Amino acid sequence: MADTTTGHGFIRHGGRKLSDYLVFNTDHKVIGIQYIVMSFVFFVFGGILAEVIRAELAAPGVQLVGGSQYNQLFTIHGTVMIFLWIIPAFTGLANYVVPLGLGAHDMAFPRLNAFSLWLLPPGALLLLLSFVVGGAESGWTAYPPLSIQTSAGQTIWAISLQFVGFSTIFSAVNFLVTIFNMRAPGMTLTRMPLLAWAMVATSIIQILGTPVLSAALAMLTLNRVLGTNFFAPGAGGDPLMWQNLFWFYSHPAVYIMILPGFGVISEVLPVFARKPIFGYKLIGFSSLAIAIVGFLVWAHHMFTSGMDPLLRIPFMVTSMIVAAPTGVKVFSWLATIFGGKLRFTVASTFALAFISMFVIGGLSGVFLASVPIDIHVQDTYFVVAHLHYVLFGGSVMAIFAGLYFWYPKITGRLLDERLGQLHFWMTFLGFNITFMPLHLAGLDGMPRRVADYDPAFFLPNLIATLGSLLLAAAALPFLFNAVRSLFRGKMAGPNPWRALSLEWTLSSPPPVHNFPTPPTVEHDPYGYGESVVRSA
Amino acid sequence: MKHVDPNQDVKQRSHRKPNYLLVFVFLAAVTALEVAITYIPGVPLAPVLVALSLAKASAVLLYFMHLRFDHWWYAVIFLVPFVLVIPLVLVVRV
């Protein structure tokens, strides 16, 4: 019995004040909100940088920013979007939702959780400082020798990422222990929400990968500051070693950025298809398969680096294999919808768009996995198009699906569906207009990371810039909606979507300590349309 | 996870206490042996010393860190990274 009257005023989480959200607080729900809000600020900042890049690229020649300024723009854009937007946004959503979905009262280590969050502001400040000081110019990939030669901002950039790295490592420890140790009575591993499986896989990747990046960044920093010539070719160092260590983390990092998204989609689709998820075990285990195989593909970023040519073949093979578990998920989601009674809300619309956009991005990825093709399109806009289809068309769409889905639970109010539809269509159209042409520009040979380009590439760039304006504008209805609905949205009640996972058995917002008594669980939360209690 | 004993960790530990002093003597002796071997000409240093250092590391892991007596999950958690270490070291080094 949802109360849909329009209330006024901000709903307090059982006595919480607004100031609770501005300070060190160990409640996973507060931390989750803090992560989400913080990450969104960086989304906007990273988007502004992208708009400056697109403004420059609207026409050939250098009009606004070139040279080292331009280099810094794409470096900081990439770094911010990856480390301060996508990863923390998913961490925040998962932080809020997962303990509730498991029937737990909080994460396993609440103070460590807050510590993970509060490592981000100093990291972000250092990153901004590097931008101000200047010198972080070698892309988010920071290849030496350039990254050894640039000025002080590069060192600050490297140090800022250590803060972010530690944040994710501690966060991963927390999620793993929480998911293994804090499930409600009766919740076996195959009865827990698929978002929890996604976070297990994500956390395993973070545990095993992030320290390697940390070591690489430390070696880079020491190379710059102390003169330890790990990567300096002139002094006998090995620039390829940077690439190996960097990509050993950074390829699995892309799975860190998508696996939680897969989890969100698995949560959202059954609710709005009113059908149980198809292939629960397939989806859960494929997440683990992605985590494992994802560690064996990294050198596909290095096909043109001068690496041992023979080694390219096994990496090509593994890079194609890694697409398979994702394919399993896509077919499972389609099978979930098939025969269901699909209801189009903004959340489910974003989830459906996710599937199609991510498949496009995934397909261009399979092309890139092929050595003969990659040799031609490495460092071109084909790669830029691919990565934005998977990261924006994929991850960001999934973040929005999750935000629209759980906003009522978090705030107690519904977002306005019409503003949401406007946000969706502006995003979907703006995104495709921006990035689809870039596939062609890349195939035709337009190099990335350069401010100037041959006039032959003018048309796709102009279209992309126009598309980016629409995409940027899309943020406005979302922000307006999100803020206004806090105060004037329809009351959501405990379960506006008639969903079955545990968080929806609580009030919206949930009580401060979540469940008064731990719930007992007898089946997984996907029994839509079933009138009989199933055994798992 | 039915019928899990919440005292599992405590019970296992309280029943098994190895002879720490004996392990220490083993570690000290092997260390001395390692140093001594480097003075003997003709010994293939790499395989012998690596094996000896792995023996020491195992002694610390199994007995001081109690892996031999604790639930095998802890050992799995510790060993899994080594699976990845192999391709990492190989590709970086090669």
Add this chain to the structure above:
Amino acid sequence: MSQPTTTHKYTTTGLDSRKLGMWIFLATEVMLFSSLISGFLQMQARSPAGANHVLNIPLTAVNTFILICSSLTVVMALSAIQDGDQKKLRTFLLATLALGATFLGIQIIEYRHLIVGEGFTPAGSLFGAGFFTVTGFHGFHVFIGLIWCAWLILQAVAGRFTAAEHMRVEIFGLYWHFVDVVWIILFTLIYLL
């Protein structure tokens, strides 16, 4: 020895969350040191044979022994509090702190001798870069361990540990032993081979 009554919280797996968390954290440390060691091996491969002859093996062997002693003392500290012996807990933790500090002190003296006496510096050679980086990271981990140990001693003096509840001593021990294991590997790889 009696079965302790536990203040142990219920967990789904039956494993203590803090212990589970520490082992997962140690997995990250395995990856960290493996990366640094591969960096070292690459630098060693690009250096002339015998580049490590500048290092003082006898002194470092003694230092290795000191660190192994500290692993013994920390596990004896744990054993003591498992039996409820507060005095031995404090004594063995203090011994661990002293031995660890000695290890670090000798490392610093060795570093100074290498840099000032032998002209063997991080920037001066690739082997130097690898050596100082990987042993430096290890030394930093020892340093963090010493601070942690000192904090535990204060807590022990304040009576915070009992036979029933002393998990924080155990997880410190796990960290400390791991740092010892890393050194066991480093000693062989860097000094002896």
